[in-house]
Every structure is written in structure tokens, then in C-alpha cells.
Amino acid sequence: MSLVQRFGTLMEGGRFEEFWADMAKTADVVSMVPGFANQMREVCAASMEQVMQSTSRADAQACLGLSNAQCTEFFSKRSWKVEGNMVKLPRNEHNYPVAPTGPAAISVDKVTTVMNSMFQGIAA
Numbered sequence: 001m002s003l004v005q006r007f008g009t010l011m012e013g014g015r016f017e018e019f020w021a022d023m024a025k026t027a028d029v030v031s032m033v034p035g036f037a038n039q040m041r042e043v044c045a046a047s048m049e050q051v052m053q054s055t056s057r058a059d060a061q062a063c064l065g066l067s068n069a070q071c072t073e074f075f076s077k078r079s080w081k082v083e084g085n086m087v088k089l090p091r092n093e094h095n096y097p098v099a100p101t102g103p104a105a106i107s108v109d110k111v112t113t114v115m116n117s118m119f120q121g122i123a124a
Helices: 003-012 016-025 036-051 057-064 068-077 108-123
Strands: 054-056 081-083 086-088
Touching: 003 016, 003 036, 016 036, 016 057, 036 057, 054 057, 057 068, 057 086, 068 081
Parallel strands: none
Antiparallel strands: 054 086, 081 086
């Protein structure tokens, strides 16, 4: 498997910590692509923001492939708030579920009528 395929598989699978470990092993190759690490870090952060409301600082650090000091600056730039050992990510339409709004509730009488007609059709 090529390096690009391996990186793609890890990123698509959300296996960010493995991605950073593999990237460190191939730093000589990766360094030939200016800005690659920063761009991949942005992809990781965007993915985290899609599915998380919060995470531990240690997990965020591992997912982003950053040192403790680098995390503080990165979190600040993305408006992530550190509360103790937790990192709170900004709410968005993907990571903050909202109860769906739909048609008004159906009365029990209407449900009963539908169910009765279904059972009558089956019995016939």
C-alpha cells in the first residue's frame, strides 16, 4: 500500500493518532510537501468538530499531533475552550443535536382507526 493510500485510510477512518505516528516515521518524505502537516491537522480538527462536543485534552492533543504547548494556541485559534482537563468544542449543527420539529402529534383515535383497517385487511 502506498504512503498516500495509508494516510488516506487512516484519516478517513478517524485514526488520527495512528496517522501522526506514521507521519513521524516518514517525516523525510512528508517534509517535501510544504504545509502538509498543518493541512492534515485542520482536517482532523474539522472532523472532531463534526462529531464531538467535548473531549479530553490528552485525546485532543493525540488527535491533532501537537505538543501540550502547541495545543493551547491551536485551541484558542479555533475557539475551543479548555475547562480543567476537558476541551469544549463550539456548538454547530452537526455536534449539537436538536429535536426534530415535525407535524403535530397524531391522536390515538387516528392511530386506532389505521391499525383496525390494517388488521381487517389482513383477516379478509
